[in-house]
Amino acid sequence: xxxxxxxxxxxxxxxxxxxxxxxxxxxxxxxxxxxxxxxxxxxxxxxxxxxxxxxxxxxxxxxxxxxxxxxxxxxxxxxxxxxxxxxxxxxxxxxxxxxxxxxxxxxxxxxxxxxxxxxxxxxxxxxxxxxxxxxxxxxxxxxxxxxxxxxxxxxxxxxxxxxxxxxxxxxxxxxxxxxxxxxxxxxxxxxxxxxxxxxxxxxxxxxxxxxxxxxxxxxxxxxxxxxxxxxxxxxxxxxxxxxxxxxxxxxxxxxxxxxxxxxx
Amino acid sequence: xxxxxxxxxxxxxxxxxxxxxxxxxxxxxxxxxxxxxxxxxxxxxxxxxxxxxxxxxxxxxxxxxxxxxxxxxxxxxxxxxxxxxxxxxxxxxxxxxxxxxxxxxxxxxxxxxxxxxxxxxxxxxxxxxxxxxxxxxxxxxxxxxxxxxxxxxxxxxxxxxxxxxxxxxxxxxxxxxxxxxxxxxxxxxxxxxxxxxxxxxxxxxxxxxxxxxxxxxxxxxxxxxxxxxxxxxxxxxxxxxxxxxxxxxxx
Ligand SMILES: Nc1ncnc2c1ncn2[C@@H]1O[C@H](COP(=O)(O)OP(=O)(O)OP(=O)(O)O)[C@@H](O)[C@H]1O
Ligand SMILES: [Mg+2]
Numbered sequence: 001x002x003x004x005x006x007x008x009x010x011x012x013x014x015x016x017x018x019x020x021x022x023x024x025x026x027x028x029x030x031x032x033x034x035x036x037x038x039x040x041x042x043x044x045x046x047x048x049x050x051x052x053x054x055x056x057x058x059x060x061x062x063x064x065x066x067x068x069x070x071x072x073x074x075x076x077x078x079x080x081x082x083x084x085x086x087x088x089x090x091x092x093x094x095x096x097x098x099x100x101x102x103x104x105x106x107x108x109x110x111x112x113x114x115x116x117x118x119x120x121x122x123x124x125x126x127x128x129x130x131x132x133x134x135x136x137x138x139x140x141x142x143x144x145x146x147x148x149x150x151x152x153x154x155x156x157x158x159x160x161x162x163x164x165x166x167x168x169x170x171x172x173x174x175x176x177x178x179x180x181x182x183x184x185x186x187x188x189x190x191x192x193x194x195x196x197x198x199x200x201x202x203x204x205x206x207x208x209x210x211x212x213x214x215x216x217x218x219x220x221x222x223x224x225x226x227x228x229x230x231x232x233x234x235x236x237x238x239x240x241x242x243x244x245x246x247x248x249x250x251x252x253x254x255x256x257x258x259x260x261x262x263x264x
Numbered sequence: 265x266x267x268x269x270x271x272x273x274x275x276x277x278x279x280x281x282x283x284x285x286x287x288x289x290x291x292x293x294x295x296x297x298x299x300x301x302x303x304x305x306x307x308x309x310x311x312x313x314x315x316x317x318x319x320x321x322x323x324x325x326x327x328x329x330x331x332x333x334x335x336x337x338x339x340x341x342x343x344x345x346x347x348x349x350x351x352x353x354x355x356x357x358x359x360x361x362x363x364x365x366x367x368x369x370x371x372x373x374x375x376x377x378x379x380x381x382x383x384x385x386x387x388x389x390x391x392x393x394x395x396x397x398x399x400x401x402x403x404x405x406x407x408x409x410x411x412x413x414x415x416x417x418x419x420x421x422x423x424x425x426x427x428x429x430x431x432x433x434x435x436x437x438x439x440x441x442x443x444x445x446x447x448x449x450x451x452x453x454x455x456x457x458x459x460x461x462x463x464x465x466x467x468x469x470x471x472x473x474x475x476x477x478x479x480x481x482x483x484x485x486x487x488x489x490x491x492x493x494x495x496x497x498x499x500x501x502x503x504x505x506x507x508x509x510x511x512x513x514x515x
Binding site (some may be wrong): 158160161163164165166167168169170171174178179181183186 | 302311323350352354355360362363364365366376380381421424
């Protein structure tokens with residue numbers, strides 16, 4: 001039986017829709033909706049989570065992530081500039097740092113910081129308590145990733161920009177600060193926002209250092225209530241809270257990328 | 265920071281025995297070359313002959329391998345010279361404009377004035393607006409470079425250099441990246457500048473401009489100056505065979 005290419009594409013599309021509908025039907029029939037609701041969206045447990053899920057957990061997740069991101073961004077910029085420096089030891093230091101913190105799981109960095117630091121420097125603690133540990137530990141990991149992104153951004157600024165700046169009498173530092181770095185950050189805004197999304201999720205790793213309720217962030221909060229109620233509703237609510245943060249960021253990234261595409 | 269001592273009797277640009285290598289590749293071979301104050305000197309020659317390299321050595325965007333360069337009597341090649349201050353007195357215009365895309369036209373013109381020349385914001389703006397007026401783009405001060413045509417961008421780039429009140433201007437093929445119909449506007453600005461007595465060194469393929477405006481024409485080939493002299497003489501009656509064969513191809 002001969003089919004025109006268009007007819008064939010049409011049939012293939014119907015088949016795809018058909019398979020999808022069948023799968024959904026199987027899931028819907030196979031799932032135990034009653035249990036699912038009591039387990040994931042329990043109307044009695046859900047209200048109990050408020051207001052702490054927002055006033056403590058969500059707030060702390062945002063706070064930890066924001067502090068770690070800012071710390072990581074500043075350190076990442078320093079590392080990127082070191083990587084591009086003409087001084088050899090700066091380049092090596094930066095490379096070693098980046099390779100180390102990119103290559104090691106963030107969880108190990110957290111544990112290392114929390115338990116290792118008091119061993120290495122007896123009697124000293126990071127200022128800022130939990131926030132201090134998260135800022136530094138997560139910030140170091142973020143810095144390693146962002147350093148590479150920032151370096152790529154700086155190198156993506158055309159050489160003519162520096163030449164124009166220098167020809168006007170700007171020093172090397174002034175050209176970097178006023179001309180190159182602002183342009184580099186425009187170029188890398190989308191990947192930096194992606195990094196912020198990753199950090200938001202990685203902030204959950206802080207649970208390994210053990211948190212008091214007031215320091216609790218979303219994942220820790222979800223786990224506490226999970227064991228308290230022996231019900232998945234708190235975890236489900238927590239997951240939704242992460243999406244409240246990450247989905248808007250994703251949309252922002254996609255907008256920025258679309259705009260960059262149009263400008264090209 | 266002591267101001268650089270300018271010698272008012274010295275030539276604007278004085279290049280002596282300049283050699284430049286890129287790795288093993290010798291690009292300039294013993295260039296001797298002068299631009300007097302108020303002169304417009306045009307440099308022509310085939311692609312790869314070293315024109316841009318020579319121009320870029322004058323403000324040390326390119327590091328000379330050996331030889332000396334003086335600008336208004338100040339040795340550019342002196343390792344201890346205050347390069348930033350020196351460069352702020354030498355305007356430069358690039359083939360690709362190189363405007364700062366993240367800044368408005370007005371900010372493009374004021375940033376070096378305030379950061380390098382330490383002029384106040386108001387003074388810098390006033391000067392910027394006056395130079396924009398001069399290149400006929402006063403109405404575009406709030407635009408971003410991406411929203412301007414190539415010809416407008418190049419006129420802004422000239423205005424950016426001029427707003428530093430330079431003593432001399434270097435141009436590296438300022439019209440080569442432009443659509444033919446936009447070349448005229450840029451050349452007009454450069455002619456006005458020449459008429460005001462600005463010292464200019466211009467690498468160009470615009471023989472008409474060289475003939476009409478230039479006081480001296482330099483023909484380069486293979487890293488040496490093959491012939492130089494009055495533009496009308498060199499263009500009309502070239503003495504060297506290499507000049508003749510180049511001109512027969514471009515004219
Ligand atoms: N940064 C560089 N590194 C290595 N070689 C270079 C560099 N810049 C220029 N060269 C080489 O030096 C030679 C002269 O280049 P230059 O740009 O001065 O020529 P030009 O006369 O300006 O040519 P064009 O008319 O194409 O602009 C060329 O062979 C070029 O390949
Ligand atoms: Mg050139």
